[in-house]
Amino acid sequence: MTTASELLVSIDDIGVDRARGGFSRHVFDHAEQELREWFTEQARSRGLQVTTDGNANLWAWWGEPGTDAVVTGSHLDSVPGGGAFDGPLGVVSALAALDLLRAEGFTPRRPLAVAVFAEEEGGRFGVPCLGSRLLAGTIDPDRARNLRDPDGVSFAEAMRSAGMAPERAGRDDVALDRIGHFVELHVEQGRGLIDLHRPVGVASSILSHGRWRFRFSGQGNHAGATPITDRRDPMLPASRLVLAAREAAFGTESARATAGRLVPTPGGTNVIASTVDVWLDVRSPADAATRGLVDDLAGQADGYASEEGCRVEVTEESYADTVHFDAGLREELASLLDDAPMLPTGAGHDAGILAAHKPTAMLFVRNPTGVSHAPEEHAESEDCDTGVVALARTLEHLAS
Structure with a gap:
């Protein structure tokens, strides 16, 4: 099995920002497109069925897509000059968690999927969590299509250049109805787990x-x-x-x-x-x-x-608005994961958008620097492995 850290290493030459340091990977630019291709190849090599919805979000299904699915994942784009873990850690951990479950002989009773949401950081078009906002219908699709990047390129033009149909953008009830639970793993953007001496935590809320x-x-x-x-x-x-x-x-x-x-x-x-x-x-x-x-x-x-x-x-x-994650689900996961601590966060996430529509939770992996949105962002390999196990146990629990 490939570890989360090994998967991260396999993309550490994509989108390197030699001027700012770190990585600059923005929706539909060359680096982000290369990451999309990388994810699609990784998912298909695992026998997952990959689709792209009308809002440029990627979905990789273990088996046939269906309702009441357990979905995990995150994003692959970055802020300008961002770190290697914000977003990609959740995606590679999802793939590694499925590998672990398969190695253990687990057969899900509910559909399982890995999602990669588009333009989570808003680094190109200015609106964060744009892919999940469009999916959930919390942003007007005409407004989204007319958003422009610093070079004057509209979101619609960028979608069309990437081979997508901007007229399809907007609330997607089919995709939304397929989600039964959503769990996003993310590197912690702060010092909570450092101070608690714990490798993994559960999100309680978002400012x-x-x-x-x-x-x-x-x-x-x-x-x-x-x-x-x-x-x-x-x-x-x-x-x-x-x-x-x-x-x-x-x-x-x-x-x-x-x-x-x-x-x-x-x-x-x-x-x-x-x-x-x-x-x-x-x-x-x-x-x-x-x-x-x-x-x-x-x-x-x-x-x-x-x-x-x-x-x-x-x-x-x-x-x-302030997001309070599903109280029953977060308590359930904290208990499942050896009484993992529950932490608020000041960072926004796709999970925060989906929380208004579906039972949603987040897992955090310790960041020993406490720094995020900068090249110093980090997570130790051992903590990444612990996060993969925690995510696998969560998916196993929910999909049983």
């Missing part, structure tokens, strides 16, 4: 979270010829927003506010920008607190813009 774009508009001009007093420079209110977000997060219990992307236009060193886009990622345990924090920041941003003779427009690009 409410969203992404908002603040577009500051002013007057583009010459950096040398324009006196300071004559400027309408949108970079100033944008910079003040970044600092205000940090202060606002400190003032809201367990909140996070991050300005991870700032794009000035036209972006020349000797040019006063005409517009500056700032993307804020805001999260907290309470839905009202998350939205309240954003509302406060929008008001401050409007004031900052006015002081500089600029204006600001705020656009919500994605939002997900």
Whole structure:
């Protein structure tokens, strides 16, 4: 049998980002397409039947697809310059868990499937968990088709270039109805298991979270010829927003506010920008607190813009309420897995989207660095093996 770590090694040359470090694998780009082909080959070599739904999600079935299936899996795309484990660990662990079950002679009484969801990170088109959102009908398909990447390519155009039919995108009741339970294994994105000295845990909840774009508009001009007093420079209110977000997060219990992307236009060193886009990622345990924090920041941003003779427009690009995973299922799995600890997470996942529709759970594998969305993200081979066993026992339990 091939281990999860060995499967990860087999893809560690795909999507290497030599400028940022780590990996950049975005939906329908060359690296992500190569990973799709790799997964399809791995699944078919195990006798699994592979299909692609209308939302670009991959499904690999042990036997014939059917209703009330036990589904596991994760995603293969990454953030820009991300780590090797976020997403792929859940996919390779699913394959390794099926290998283990077959080696033990297990015959499932319910259909089993491995799913690979598209554009989970939103690294290309800006909306996280896009494949699972489309599947579940929580994003308008016309909006999704019209999303554009930084090069101006629409999601519909990218789908068509990849040989898919964008008109098929949208809620998929056939695929959704096939899911009886969904269990996603993921590297932990934090220090919970480190501090508890445990290799595997069970997710309890996901913080409410969203992404908002603040577009500051002013007057583009010459950096040398324009006196300071004559400027309408949108970079100033944008910079003040970044600092205000940090202060606002400190003032809201367990909140996070991050300005991870700032794009000035036209972006020349000797040019006063005409517009500056700032993307804020805001999260907290309470839905009202998350939205309240954003509302406060929008008001401050409007004031900052006015002081500089600029204006600001705020656009919500994605939002997900607080997710509480199925209480009975998570308790059941924690007991099954030697009283595995239950942990909340601030990271969003496809499992969080599906939790509103199906009994859903997550397993976490210890990350000894505590770092994620960066090249330092890691999981030890021994912990990966423990995670595969935990996932196999979970699938065996649910599919019996």
